Amino acid sequence: MKIRIIGLGLIGGSMAIDLKKRGFATKIIGVDNNSQNAQRALDLGIADEIMDMDKAVENTDIVVLATPLKAALKILPHLLDISTNQVITDVCSTKKSLCETVENHPNRKNYIAAHPMAGTENSGPDAAQENLFDNRVIIFCDTEKSDNHKFALVEKMYNVLRMKSIYMNSQNHDEHVAYVSHISHISSFALAITVLQKEKNEKNILALASGGFESTVRLAKSSSSMWTPIFCDNQSNLLEVIDTYMNVLSNFKAAIVAKEEMKIDDMIIQANKIRKILN
C-alpha cells in the first residue's frame, strides 16, 4: 500500500513507523513544510522519501493529513481539489469544522474524518514512537458521507495500528472530546501556571513533584501550536465544561472555607467513582 503522510510529528511519525513495520505500507513518503522536521524524519528512518505535497498525492493510495488543525483546515480542501481516487484522511482532535469546511466539496466522499485517541505531551519527529496506538480508540466521524470502500480501507489501516473503532457524528465527537480530553488539558495548563506563580523556588517544585504534581501536570508540556487552535475551534463545548469545572472548584473552596468535612468527603467519594470506570 502506498501511504503519504503530511506532517511528520508525533502522530504522523508514529503511524509511519508501525504501518511500515507491520507491512501495511511498502514505502512512506513524507511531506512536511518544516524542512528541519522533514530532514529529521529521514534521518530517523520514519520517512523513506520527502516530496512536495501535490506531487506526493499523485500515484498513492492513502494520504494521511497529520498536521495541527489550523494547517489541516487549509490543506484538506486543497487535497480534495487535487485528489482523483485517493483516500484522504486526517487525525485532528476536533472534527466539526473540518467536516463543515468540505461538506459540499465534489470529492467529499474521498475524505474519511478520523481521530486516533493516542498521544503524549511531546511533539515533532523525535517524539514518534512504536506501538503508540495499540489498544487505543479510533473515532470515525460522519462516515455516511464517505465512500464505503475508502472508509473500509482506512479502518483496515487503523486495525493494523491495533485501534478499536468507534463512530460518532462530528458534532457529538467535539462535545465528548471537550468533556473528557480538552478540559484535562486546560486543567493541567492552569495547574502548571499556578504552581509556577506560587512556588518561586524551582528546586521545591522538583523536590515536591512526586507528591502527585508530576502526573497531573504532564499534559501542560503540550505545545501551543497544537492546542490553541483546538481550544478556539471547540470554543462553545469547551467553555461549557470549563464553567462546570470552575463550579466544582467553587464548591470545593466553599467546603474547605467552612471546614465541612462531610461535604469534602462526599466530593472525594464522588470523584473516586472514576476508578471503577477506568480500571
Add this chain to the structure above:
Amino acid sequence: MKIRIIGLGLIGGSMAIDLKKRGFATKIIGVDNNSQNAQRALDLGIADEIMDMDKAVENTDIVVLATPLKAALKILPHLLDISTNQVITDVCSTKKSLCETVENHPNRKNYIAAHPMAGTENSGPDAAQENLFDNRVIIFCDTEKSDNHKFALVEKMYNVLRMKSIYMNSQNHDEHVAYVSHISHISSFALAITVLQKEKNEKNILALASGGFESTVRLAKSSSSMWTPIFCDNQSNLLEVIDTYMNVLSNFKAAIVAKEEMKIDDMIIQANKIRKILN
C-alpha cells in the same frame, strides 16, 4: 534495629517491606486499629507480628506513626507520653499542626517530624510496594527541636529507603506542599467530578481517557480518609492557591471567549516552562 509501624497502609507497609529487605529492621512489629488491615499485613508478610500500641512502644528503637493525619494528631501526644528513650517519627503530609500539638511536650525531643514525598493513588496494605521511596525526597521539619542523635537515626532510616533529605520549618513545609502537591489533588478531584457530571456515557469516558484524561485524573482515585483532614488542616495555604488556580482558569476562559489566540499561546508557553524544571 527494632521498628514498630503504626498504620500498615501504603506508606507504612512500603516502609516495612524495604526496611526489612534492606536489613535495617530485624523484625517489623505492626499496629493497626483496623483488624482486617492488620491480618492482611500479616498475610502479605509486611508485618511479622501485630501488637497493641502501648505494648509495641516498649522495648523498641523507632516508632513510625503512619496513620492519616486525624489519627496522628491524637496518637502522637500519647506516644510521647509513654515514650522513654524511643524515637517517634511520623509521615503526615502536613506538619505545622502536629508540631504545634506537641510543642511543649516534655518529651518533644524524641519526636522527628518527617514527610516522605512518595505515594500512589492507592491505599491499604495491598497497595504497599517495594522501592516506593527510591530517589524521592524526605522533608524533615523543625529539626532543631529534636534530639540530634535521634534525628540522625531517623535520617539513617530514610537513607536506607534511598531518600534525599531536605529541611524546612513546619510552616514553610505546609505552604510549599499546598502550592505543589495539595492543589494537584484538588485539581484532579474536581476534574473527575466534572467529567462524571458532563459525560453521562461511561463508555465514552473510558474510550476517550487516553487523550490525557487518564494521567490527569489519577490522583482523583485517592481516599477521602487521607485527604479531607489534610485539606482542612492546611486550609489557609490551600485556599490561597485555589484562588490563584481559579484566577488562571478565568484568564483561560476569557481568552477562549475572545478567541485571543496570542493570549492563549502565551499562557500555554508559560505552562510549558514546567517541562524544563521537571525534566
